[in-house]
Amino acid sequence: AQKITQTQPGMFVQEKEAVTLDCTYDTSDQSYGLFWYKQPSSGEMIFLIYQGSYDEQNATEGRYSLNFQKARKSANLVISASQLGDSAMYFCAMREAGYSSASKIIFGSGTRLSIRP
Amino acid sequence: DSGVTQTPKHLITATGQRVTLRCSPRSGDLSVYWYQQSLDQGLQFLIHYYNGEERAKGNILERFSAQQFPDLHSELNLSSLELGDSALYFCASSDRVGEKLFFGSGTQLSVL
Numbered sequence: 001a002q003k004i005t006q007t008q009p010g011m012f013v014q015e016k017e018a019v020t021l022d023c024t025y026d027t028s029d030q031s032y033g034l035f036w037y038k039q040p041s042s043g044e045m046i047f048l049i050y051q052g053s054y055d056e057q058n059a060t061e062g063r064y065s066l067n068f069q070k071a072r073k074s075a076n077l078v079i080s081a082s083q084l085g086d087s088a089m090y091f092c093a094m095r096e097a098g099y100s101s102a103s104k105i106i107f108g109s110g111t112r113l114s115i116r117p
Numbered sequence: 118d119s120g121v122t123q124t125p126k127h128l129i130t131a132t133g134q135r136v137t138l139r140c141s142p143r144s145g146d147l148s149v150y151w152y153q154q155s156l157d158q159g160l161q162f163l164i165h166y167y168n169g170e171e172r173a174k175g176n177i178l179e180r181f182s183a184q185q186f187p188d189l190h191s192e193l194n195l196s197s198l199e200l201g202d203s204a205l206y207f208c209a210s211s212d213r214v215g216e217k218l219f220f221g222s223g224t225q226l227s228v229l
Binding site for chain 2: 035037045047050052095103104107108
């Protein structure tokens, strides 16, 4: 069965430092997708980045990059030059199955990131 | 604005009652996912519909049911409500490629 694990319930980071949020996953599928979402205190879910299991390059979106290590089944989110506005809950998620029309997408328990000025 | 519309934004009801949450996906998206987020918890996957058909099911209670209509909007029905059903219910939609889930702003359900 697919499973997503985020082992860091909370993290404090100094503004302008880089931060890595850990995510490991378990799946028996060869084809899957990995997502990261941000949930600020306002509650909305904001898409950050996506990595497909067959993508050879690590995904990047602005200050966000996904450190994808397939053999270790890890998909860590790296935020460069953190900002106060990055304080939020961060969720890792996984979609199993090669085609999205028959898939479930499950989320990890989240990491609460707090940026110190 | 994600393009996904959820109504109502807030719902307060009593135990034992039945409510219906509505979701309109982004234009052209065929997939609708429903999630439950309890206080300070992660998102629990409930159910996935694709073009009107149920495609995947999570730990959805028997008291809960959902459907997706021909115009692709979806409804989540919650019946015999209990205090523990109080949560933020999200729906999300995606296109066929499925490389991004677009979330609605959620329905905050309070069962008193």
